[in-house]
Amino acid sequence: MIxxxxxxxxxxxxxxxxxxxxxATEHRAINLSQGFPDxxxxxxxxxxVTKYMRAGFNxxxxxxxxLQLREKISLKTQLxxxxxxxxxxxxxxxxxxxxxxxxxxxxxxxxxxEVVVLEPCYDSYIPAIRLAGGIPVHVPLVVPDxxxxxxLVKKRICSRTRAIIINTPHNPTGAVLTHHDMETxxxxxxxxxxxxxxxxxxxxxxxxGDLHSSVLRHPSLRERSIAISSFxxxxxxxxxxxxxxxxxxALTVELRKMHQxxxxxxxTPMQLALADYLDQEDHYLQLPxxxxxxxxxxxxxxxxxxxxxxxxxxxYFQLARYEAISKEHDLEFAKRLTREIGVAAIPVSVFxxxxxxxxxxxxxxxxxEETLRKAAERLVAL
Numbered sequence: 001m002i003x004x005x006x007x008x009x010x011x012x013x014x015x016x017x018x019x020x021x022x023x024a025t026e027h028r029a030i031n032l033s034q035g036f037p038d039x040x041x042x043x044x045x046x047x048x049v050t051k052y053m054r055a056g057f058n059x060x061x062x063x064x065x066x067l068q069l070r071e072k073i074s075l076k077t078q079l080x081x082x083x084x085x086x087x088x089x090x091x092x093x094x095x096x097x098x099x100x101x102x103x104x105x106x107x108x109x110x111x112x113x114e115v116v117v118l119e120p121c122y123d124s125y126i127p128a129i130r131l132a133g134g135i136p137v138h139v140p141l142v143v144p145d146x147x148x149x150x151x152l153v154k155k156r157i158c159s160r161t162r163a164i165i166i167n168t169p170h171n172p173t174g175a176v177l178t179h180h181d182m183e184t185x186x187x188x189x190x191x192x193x194x195x196x197x198x199x200x201x202x203x204x205x206x207x208x209g210d211l212h213s214s215v216l217r218h219p220s221l222r223e224r225s226i227a228i229s230s231f232x233x234x235x236x237x238x239x240x241x242x243x244x245x246x247x248x249x250a251l252t253v254e255l256r257k258m259h260q261x262x263x264x265x266x267x268t269p270m271q272l273a274l275a276d277y278l279d280q281e282d283h284y285l286q287l288p289x290x291x292x293x294x295x296x297x298x299x300x301x302x303x304x305x306x307x308x309x310x311x312x313x314x315x316y317f318q319l320a321r322y323e324a325i326s327k328e329h330d331l332e333f334a335k336r337l338t339r340e341i342g343v344a345a346i347p348v349s350v351f352x353x354x355x356x357x358x359x360x361x362x363x364x365x366x367x368x369e370e371t372l373r374k375a376a377e378r379l380v381a382l
Contacts, residue, residue: 024344048273065093069275096241103258109134113162120351146173167199169314201230301376316366
């Protein structure tokens with residue numbers, strides 16, 4: 001009998017996104033669980049990909065990314081955040097933001113290092129920290145608006161703290177960090193060697209006239225941060241799995257060492273297409289209004305329901321509290337909602353290491369108006 005090695009992640013099972021999407025398919029439910037649009041990307045972008053595929057650009061791209069795309073990313077960053085990163089030394093194209101997160105964590109975290117994570121958090125953070133030999137230090141966000149208690153963060157920082165992971169706009173809660181939050185963070189880690197991994201994949205989905213507070217806007221944070229973005233979120237192409245990082249040269253060198261042995265490079269014709277399409281600035285500049293209209297519609301449609309809704313400040317996710325409807329654990333309630341009501345959502349407890357249950361579900365509103373109306377009709381009838 002073979003003695004197979006013990007699992008490196010013994011407590012990790014199939015992700016909740018796969019579970020709930022599978023359940024939605026099984027019960028023919030409206031899938032507001034996994035975060036993907038049910039509408040297509042811009043047609044011009046598809047035509048550009050086709051053009052480059054037919055022109056023969058189907059071999060490996062350069063490991064850091066196609067230079068044309070990195071140059072366009074640099075110009076876009078200057079337009080939005082007032083900083084022009086060096087496309088050769090600071091910009092890296094990755095096979096999705098999740099790969100970027102894994103590469104960033106693997107690059108800077110060594111065995112025994114502590115990494116502060118703010119919970120609830122995206123589910124790839126903690127496994128990546130553990131696989132790097134690091135120790136996740138969990139700091140809960142403050143319910144119900146999920147703001148950061150910076151005094152608690154300060155208490156959790158020590159000489160072993162290697163990094164802090166922030167996420168704005170925040171998945172799963174839709175909260176956003178403000179300029180004051182960034183200043184507070186900068187002050188807390190000033191004089192230390194603590195690094196920042198800033199997950200900014202929803203950067204173009206900040207609502208109500210607010211601006212996205214990127215670490216790239218703040219010189220003292222920028223010099224110690226790896227900022228991560230996602231073309232999949234911005235261009236409604238989650239299946240393409242293309243993201244990128246912006247980081248100081250010394251951090252970029254280490255990140256690329258990880259990236260080259262994870263995926264080496266990212267699909268070539270899509271990079272070239274994105275490089276061309278980035279000239280269409282109106283797409284990402286109008287994205288906040290596009291998704292705010294969907295948020296407003298979904299929240300309005302849920303007003304007659306027994307859910308308590310806190311309008312999202314960013315992302316394409318909306319939280320709804322259901323404690324007036326049921327006392328069930330959120331995972332069981334989400335499964336029952338899918339089976340019996342025909343709407344799939346994500347239980348927020350899965351984003352906590354200890355499965356804290358505050359009776360919240362996360363709904364994705366990156367859907368057509370027809371989809372949102374059908375889902376809301378079922379939720380109101382509950």
